[in-house]
Amino acid sequence: MASPMCRGIVASGRRAAAAAWGRTMSTASWWSHVEPAAKDPILGVTEAFLADPSPDKVNVGVGAYRDDNGKPVVLNCVREAERRIAGNLNMEYLPMGGSIKMIEEALKLAYGDDSELLKNKRIASVQALSGTGACRLFADFQRRFLPDSQIYIPVPTWANHHNIWRDAHVPQRTFHYYHPETKGLDFAAMMDDIKNAPNGSFFLLHACAHNPTGVDPSEEQWREISYQFKVKNHFPFFDMAYQGFATGDPERDAKAIRIFLEDGHMIGCAQSFAKNMGLYGQRVGCLSILCENEIQAVAVKSQLQQIARPMYSNPPIHGALVVSIILSDPQLKSLWLEEVKGMADRIIGMRTALRENIEKLGSNMSWEHITNQIGMFCYSGLTPEQVDRLTSDFHIYLTRNGRISMAGVTTGNVGYLANAIHHVTQ
């Protein structure tokens, strides 16, 4: 509710409610003026899909992994971890900052197993409610301690990013990212925006597998970006929701972060285990902020906890146990690495298959972006009208920005999908 018009509606709604109270205290509702909220664009797609009776329907909307049979997957390493947890005698409160063990393991994943920063205890970190919760804690923290700061958000980005910083009352600006003509990165415009932003600006960066476009900077481009950030003294905040899911190798997927760390940036990082461990509904994540030294890290962590306490007191234990069991057990961790590579490989395979299928149909458009892009999503370049036709004519469900969740593509439906895409783009 950021716009003046919305505020006006809410304000007049409040006055109406107050008037209603004055007139008929016992029969009026306090909430008569409450408007029905717009449906979440992403989650609304799955709702519509579920309501569709067509046997041909395909869901390439929400970004949750599916196997080649279109079924959700519980990783074997997760099942084993849960077997070990069931019958556990501990459901006590975690500390406000969450599970120390889980945090340690999460940081090793993001910052490197042998990171000096970890050894020197320079990283302030708390367990968070998946990626959303980590971003929100950071946004609230940014608001509280640097109230004059803004956040630069890429265009496009995951829609909820805007909601998060808005509800934290941090003003937003955007920076160029996606290049519609090439369906790739608009690197020149992005660098211009980085240079033109006031020194010391806060930037939201997707560490890998950009959502929704699947377009990531190359390693060389990341180095340029990092250099320019040093020049401008910008603050890099990484949202890493897909580590392991992009290339299949978590170390490679953390490359951007490692480059920035080498260059001495004091980064912030939101990590999520929703996709790479399939723990979606468990809401497990981690927020970390790199500090100058251990004392500072302790202070920052204590303040992050102060933000968590009036939000949920302390984070949920179950998912944290799963993550720490898997990552701290070498066998289970190996198994996880295999399984996450398997998921990434299947998606890479589907990218190739989708592109080849469309090309085989004789499309005169370029579809190389399907295989150039990386991670769960493909920014197809389809217009909202074309998307609507995919849905109405072919019962294919995706978000109207043309984002296809490759995780929903299977050997069973890739031909059908290719045909439909070709049909609406002719």
Added chain:
Amino acid sequence: MDDTIASHLASSAERRLSTLSHHLTGHSASMASEIPNSALSPSATAGSYGGASSVFANILQAPDDSILGVTVAYNKDPSPVKVNLGVGAYRTEEGKPLVLNVVRKAEQLLVNNPSGVKEYLPITGLAEFNKLSAKLIFGSESPAIRENRVATVQGLSGTGSLRVGGEFLAKHYFERTIYIPQPTWGNHPKIFTLSGLAVKYYRYYDPATRGLNFHGLLEDLSSAPPGAIVLLHACAHNPTGVDPTLEQWEQIRQLMRSKGLLPFFDSAYQGFASGSLDVDAQSVRMFVADGGECLAAQSYAKNMGLYGERVGALSIVCKSSDVAGRVESQLKLVIRPMYSNPPIHGASIVATILKNSELYNEWTVELKMMADRIISMRRQLFDALSKRGTPGDWSHILKQIGMFTFTGLNSDQVAFMTKEFHIYMTSDGRISMAGLSSRTVPHLADAIHAAVARIN
């Protein structure tokens, strides 16, 4: 390789090297000369270029949370006679945490269910859990439920449910003031302030009687602005253990309805106070029965021992189902930018138990056992103090209800008890009865006796 690309790479490699060397040596002058444009003046948050300074360098360490800090101090104490009466988590006679048998059974059922997936819950949480939670607090025959007038969302235990409710009120309700009892749980004022509400207090505890300051409560609520929100502890007031009687609740209800004050119940101990789920919900049901609107936050942390799983619910009872539908849609907009959707594990356990009549009955038995043990600790402590002839009227130990007793001890006496007797409790004199056992009651009684004798 293309010349332009090669030279581009060469120069960017050079820049990288020079950046790193500046990082190591701290010299920024030569780097500054490479910068083409004029935007060089350091911003307020800028550190030295190429240096390693944090924009958060000036942040001070936050004070320890006073309640959770008690356990931290307890853990550090090597004394074999130490007793932790700080945080309100149930302990058995042996001083151990308790995972209820029904919870273990429910977890096994979930683990053994091969189709159990961990996908995202809807923003509002597990639907089955929401319905069952509403029935639990409002009663399965509640007209509000039958008429579909209740919007329920799964929340992050009591804290999270209160926060979502507070944020919803700040966005959509015309009166931004919430009245909370004096005293109340330390986290309440922070939750509502951060939600965007203005916090005011109404008198509640009477130190002279160690009971309810009913007159003060009625006066303060009478002078609240019309429409003001009023936070009510449904039962087992935290930290005092002092609850209104049913007659007093009825008077509170009448006053609030006549002034159009909006009730917001915090129900963290349903079943834990008296041992009966229905009895402990009477205050809430009284308000719903009159057809009016209210909010209710529920927690399963204590009554199902699910503390760390963070399971709770927020219900908003509305005048009509149409309104309830719209309210629910707006609650989603509060939740989505906070954590997107709630954790599935704890809610699945609760739903499994509540919907299975055998498990449900087992739960009520285990719940009553916990409540009875606490009531017995009250009795034992009172008797122990009587036996020692400790000066003062200690009947409030028996009259207060729920997990906590507000002893009436002052912070000096508390500090004395910690130092000399290794008793850990909050400085407001609150003790968690759940942390007591038959074995430790005598030691606590000795400590109180000594404190009262030596310090005033």
